[in-house]
Amino acid sequence: MEKICVAGLGYIGLPTSIFFADKGYDVHGYDINERVVKSLQNKQIHIDEPGLVEKFLQSVERGNLTFDHKPAEADVFMVAVPTPINENRKGNLSYVESALKSILPYVKKGNLIIIESTIPPKTIEEFVVPIIKEQGFNPDENEVFVAYCPERVIPGKILDELQNNDRIAGGYTEEAAGKAAALFSKNISGNVYETTALTAEMTKLMENTYRDVNIALANELALVSEQLGVDAFEIISLANKHPRVHIHSPGPGVGGHCIPIDPYFIIEKAEAHTPLIQRAREINEQMPHYVVDKINELKETHEIKNIALLGLSYKANVSDVRESPSLIIAEQLIAAGYNVKSHDPYVSEQEVSVSLYSLEESLREADLALILVDHNDFINLPASAFNEMNQKLIFDTKKCIKPMEEITLYQLGNK
Ligand code: SAJ
Numbered sequence: 144m145e146k147i148c149v150a151g152l153g154y155i156g157l158p159t160s161i162f163f164a165d166k167g168y169d170v171h172g173y174d175i176n177e178r179v180v181k182s183l184q185n186k187q188i189h190i191d192e193p194g195l196v197e198k199f200l201q202s203v204e205r206g207n208l209t210f211d212h213k214p215a216e217a218d219v220f221m222v223a224v225p226t227p228i229n230e231n232r233k234g235n236l237s238y239v240e241s242a243l244k245s246i247l248p249y250v251k252k253g254n255l256i257i258i259e260s261t262i263p264p265k266t267i268e269e270f271v272v273p274i275i276k277e278q279g280f281n282p283d284e285n286e287v288f289v290a291y292c293p294e295r296v297i298p299g300k301i302l303d304e305l306q307n308n309d310r311i312a313g314g315y316t317e318e319a320a321g322k323a324a325a326l327f328s329k330n331i332s333g334n335v336y337e338t339t340a341l342t343a344e345m346t347k348l349m350e351n352t353y354r355d356v357n358i359a360l361a362n363e364l365a366l367v368s369e370q371l372g373v374d375a376f377e378i379i380s381l382a383n384k385h386p387r388v389h390i391h392s393p394g395p396g397v398g399g400h401c402i403p404i405d406p407y408f409i410i411e412k413a414e415a416h417t418p419l420i421q422r423a424r425e426i427n428e429q430m431p432h433y434v435v436d437k438i439n440e441l442k443e444t445h446e447i448k449n450i451a452l453l454g455l456s457y458k459a460n461v462s463d464v465r466e467s468p469s470l471i472i473a474e475q476l477i478a479a480g481y482n483v484k485s486h487d488p489y490v491s492e493q494e495v496s497v498s499l500y501s502l503e504e505s506l507r508e509a510d511l512a513l514i515l516v517d518h519n520d521f522i523n524l525p526a527s528a529f530n531e532m533n534q535k536l537i538f539d540t541k542k543c544i545k546p547m548e549e550i551t552l553y554q555l556g557n558k
Contacts, residue, residue, distance in 0.1 A: 144167055144168050144169070145168060145217070145218035145219050145326070146168070146169040146170075146171070146215075146216070146217040146218050146219070147160075147163050147168050147169070147170045147171070147217055147218070147219045147220075147221060148170075148171045148172075148173070148214050148215055148216070148217035148219070148220050148221070148246065148249065149163075149170060149171070149172045149173070149220075149221045149223060150173060150174075150214065150220065150221065150222045150223065150224060150242040150245070150246055151174060151222065151223040151224035151225070151238070151242060151260075152172045152173070152174040152176075152179055152180070152183065152210065153174075153190075153223065153224075153225065154190060154298065154301075154400070154463075155223040155259060155260075155294050155296070156172060156174070156221070156223035156224070156259075157172065157183075157188070157189075157190055157195075158190065158192060158195060158296070158301045158302060158305060159221060159223060159259070159294070159305065160172040160208060161195060161198050161199050161202060161208065161302075162198075162302065162305045162306070162330075163330070164198075164202035164205075164207050164208035165198045165201070165202055166330050167207070168207065169207045169217075170202070170207065170208050170209070171209050171210075171211065171214070171215040171217060172208070172209070172210050172211075173210065173211050173212060173213055173214050173215070174210075174212065175212060175241075176212075177212055180210050180211060180212045183210040184210055186199075186200060186203060191462055192298075192299070192301045192302060193299070193300070193302065193303070194302045194303075195301070195302060198302070213245065214245055214246045214249045215249060216249045216251070217249070217254070218253075218254055218255065219254065219255045219256075219257065219326060220246045220249075220250060220254060220255070220256045220257065221257045221259055222239060222242045222243065222246070222256070222257070222258045222259060222260060223259040223260060223294075224238035224239055224242045224260055225238050225260065225400075226238065226239060226260045226261055226262055227404070228404055228407050228408075232407045232410070232411065233263075233407070233411045234262065234263045234266075234407070234408050234411060236262065236263075236266065236270055238260075239258065239260055239262065239266075239270070239271070240270075240274065243256075243271065243274050243275070244274065247274075247275065247278040248278075250278070250280065250287060252280070252286050252287065253286075253287070253288075254287050254288070255287070255288040255289075255290065255319070255322050255323060255326070256271075256275070256287055256288065256289050256290070257290050257291075257292050257323055257326075258271060258289075258290070258291050258292070259292055259293060259294050261293060261347055261348070261351075261401065261404075261405055261408065262291070262344055262408070263344070263348075263408040263409075263411055263412055264341060264344045264345050264348065264408070264409065264412050265341060265344070265412065266291075266344060267289060267291050267313070267315055267340035267341070267344065268315070268340065268341065271289060271315075272289060272315060275287060275289065282315050282316065282319070283316070285316055285318050285319065288314070288315075288316070288318060288319035288322045288323070289314070289315040289316075289319050289340070290312055290313060290314045290315065290319045290320060290322070290323035290340065291313040291315075291340040291343045291344055292310060292311065292312050292313065292323050292327065292343070293311060293313075293343060293344075293346070293347035295308050295309075295310070295347075295350070296308065298399075298458075298461045298463050299460055299461050305331070306331055306332055306333075307331070307332050307333050308331070308333045309333040309334045309335070309336065310327050310331060310333060310334075310335050310336070311335075311336050311338060311342075311343045311346055311347070312324035312327060312335055312336065312337050312338070312343070313338050313339055313340040313341070313342055313343020313344065313346075314337065314338075314339065314340060315339075315340050317337075320337040320338065320339070321337060324336075324337045345409075347405070348405050348406070348408050348409050349409075351401050351402045351405040351406070352405060352406045352409060352420055352423075354391065354402050355397060355402050355403070355405075355406050355420075355423050355424065355427060356406075356419060356420060356423040357389075357390065357391040358391045358392070358393075358394070358397055358402075358423075358427060359422070359423035359424075359426040359427050360390065360391070360423075361375070361379060361390055361391045361392055361393040362393045362394070362426055362427060362430055363426060364378065364379070364390070364393065364556065365393035365555055365556030366433070366556075368556045368557060369555075369556060369557065369558060372558055373557070374554070374556065374557040375393055375555075375556030375557065376392070376393075376542045376554070376556060376557070379391075379392065392541075393430075393540075393555055393556045394430065394468075394540055394541055394555070395430055395431055395434045395468045395469065395472060395515050395540040395541075395555070396427060396428070396430040396431040396434075396468025396471065396472075397427040397430070397466075397468070398457025398458065398464075398465065398466040398467040398468050398469075399457045399458065399463065399465060399466055400463075400465045400466060403424070403427065403428075403466050404466070406420045406421075406423070406424055407424070410424075430468060431468040431471040431472045431475070432471075432475070434468075434472050434513075434515075434538075434540060434555070435472055435475045435476060435479070437538065437553075437555075438450070438476065438481075438511065438513065438538065439479070441511070441536075441538065441553065445510065445511070445534065445536055445551075446510055446533075446534065447481070447510045447511050447536075448481065448482060448510055449481070449482045449484070449508055449509045449510050449511075449533065450476055450481050450482065450483045450484070450509060450510065450511045450512075450513055451484055451486065451505040451506045451509035451511070451512045451513065451532075452469065452472070452473055452476070452483050452484070452485040452486070452505070452513050452515065453485075453486050453487070453502070453505065453512060453513065453514045453515065453516070453521055454469055454486075454487055454514060454515040454516025454517075454518055454521065454541075455467060455469045455470065455473070455485055455487040455490045455495055455497070455499075455515075455516070456469070456487055456489055456490055456516055456518075457469075457516075458516065459516055459517045459518050459519070459541075460489065460518055460519055461489060462489040462490055462491070462494070464490055464494050464495055468515070469485075469487075469515045469516065470495065470496070470497070472513075472515060473485055473497050474496075474497075477497070483497070484498075484500045484504060484505035484509065485497050485498070485499055485500065485505065486499060486500050486501065486502050486504075486505040486506075487499065487516070487518070488502075488518060488520045489518065502520075502528070503531065506528065506529060506531055506532055507531040507532075508531065508532070508533050509532045509533060510532070510533045510534055510536060511534075511536045511537070511538060512529060512532065512536070512537045512538070513537075513538050513540075514537065514538070514539045514540060514541060514543060514544060515540055515541070516541065517541035517542075517543040521543055521544070522543045522544075523543070523544065523545050524544060526547040526548070526549065526550060529550060534551075535549055535550040535551060536550075536551045536553075537550060537551070537552045537553065538553045538554075538555075539552060539553070539554050539555070540554075540555040541555075542554055542555070542556075542557075
């Protein structure tokens with residue numbers, strides 16, 4: 144069995160390392176973050192995903208999963224490092240560059256290098272391959288095989304989706320696509336599709352851009368519905384009964400490390416041809432401010448000083464707060480002088496800049512309960528949960544609270 148070296152032990156790299164180690168491969172994961180490496184060496188795992196810790200411990204005990212702050216020789220190298228955007232909203236490839244440069248001294252002829260990080264179109268051809276050539280290997284001649292194989296997993300179901308999702312193997316050459324496809328085909332249950340690196344790069348970006356644009360449409364519908372006095376969620380649910388319609392849901396904004404970022408990778412390469420993608424980003428980025436404006440508006444008719452802010456993660460039932468719209472809303476409300484008591488059953492205080500309270504503490508003496516995430520814990524909270532509030536006023540941005548007697552309920556996208 145081939146030996147695999149994974150660069151980057153974050154949300155994708157660590158589960159990927161564990162996935163392949165569980166299949167019996169010798170996997171060596173490395174990361175420049177000493178703290179992460181130390182804790183993994185001490186059998187502590189920093190990512191909370193169903194089934195992950197068990198498989199991690201089994202592989203570590205078996206001895207075929209090791210961690211270090213430097214790479215090791217292998218047959219397959221996988222790069223799963225972050226690709227953030229800079230202030231100018233252009234992809235920052237510095238982690239990809241440094242990961243590549245650190246693995247290259249360990250690479251031998253015939254090895255396969257797979258990039259998994261999300262990257263702007265043409266990055267393999269114009270950025271990755273030239274770095275590999277500088278090291279003396281010619282990927283055009285398949286001296287090393289280079290492929291782009293984007294991941295598609297969703298937080299909360301990472302292991303399941305690594306196993307079952309279809310995958311794309313985008314080769315810099317046809318042979319590289321074939322090599323990468325063979326590796327995944329042997330190990331996953333989904334189908335593997337071979338294509339070029341550029342097609343794979345654009346496909347990955349369009350998947351998330353489709354979602355961003357569709358969410359922007361839902362958010363626009365929410366605003367229109369409020370003006371017209373109809374319920375956007377009901378309209379969406381009815382429209383989605385049409386066999387070819389799938390409108391997404393409105394909300395307080397779009398967070399996470401993919402959907403709010405990936406569209407910019409397309410925009411940076413084709414600014415003149417992406418007015419729709421750009422407008423969708425603007426609409427979604429405006430949503431947290433819209434929520435704050437709504438609260439200021441509610442203040443004209445209700446006494447609002449203390450706010451219980453429920454939900455800080457970027458989406459339901461995960462602890463991830465990256466790019467979470469809730470954090471923007473919390474900061475703006477605090478800056479506007481409200482007393483904000485935030486609660487999230489999944490998020491720990493060291494991950495956020497705001498203080499956290501229990502559900503009861505946050506709701507006690509609150510003038511408004513602001514629901515920003517549809518965690519299972521919040522769905523259909525009983526009326527009694529709101530008993531200790533100063534006034535029973537709820538603003539639900541995710542339509543997860545049912546209307547109840549004695550509670551004044553405002554919903555995003557409704558009235
Ligand atoms: N959101 C809405 N309305 C919706 C759906 C989502 O407002 O109808 C918001 C969520 O609340 C959240 C954000 O959008 O703030 C993104 O959430 P998400 O569940 O749509 O996506 P992610 O970022 O967790 O994961 C996405 C997935 N991509 C697609 O579904 C096309 C995942 O499969 C990718 O692996 C991941 O991006 C990635 O790594 O690219």
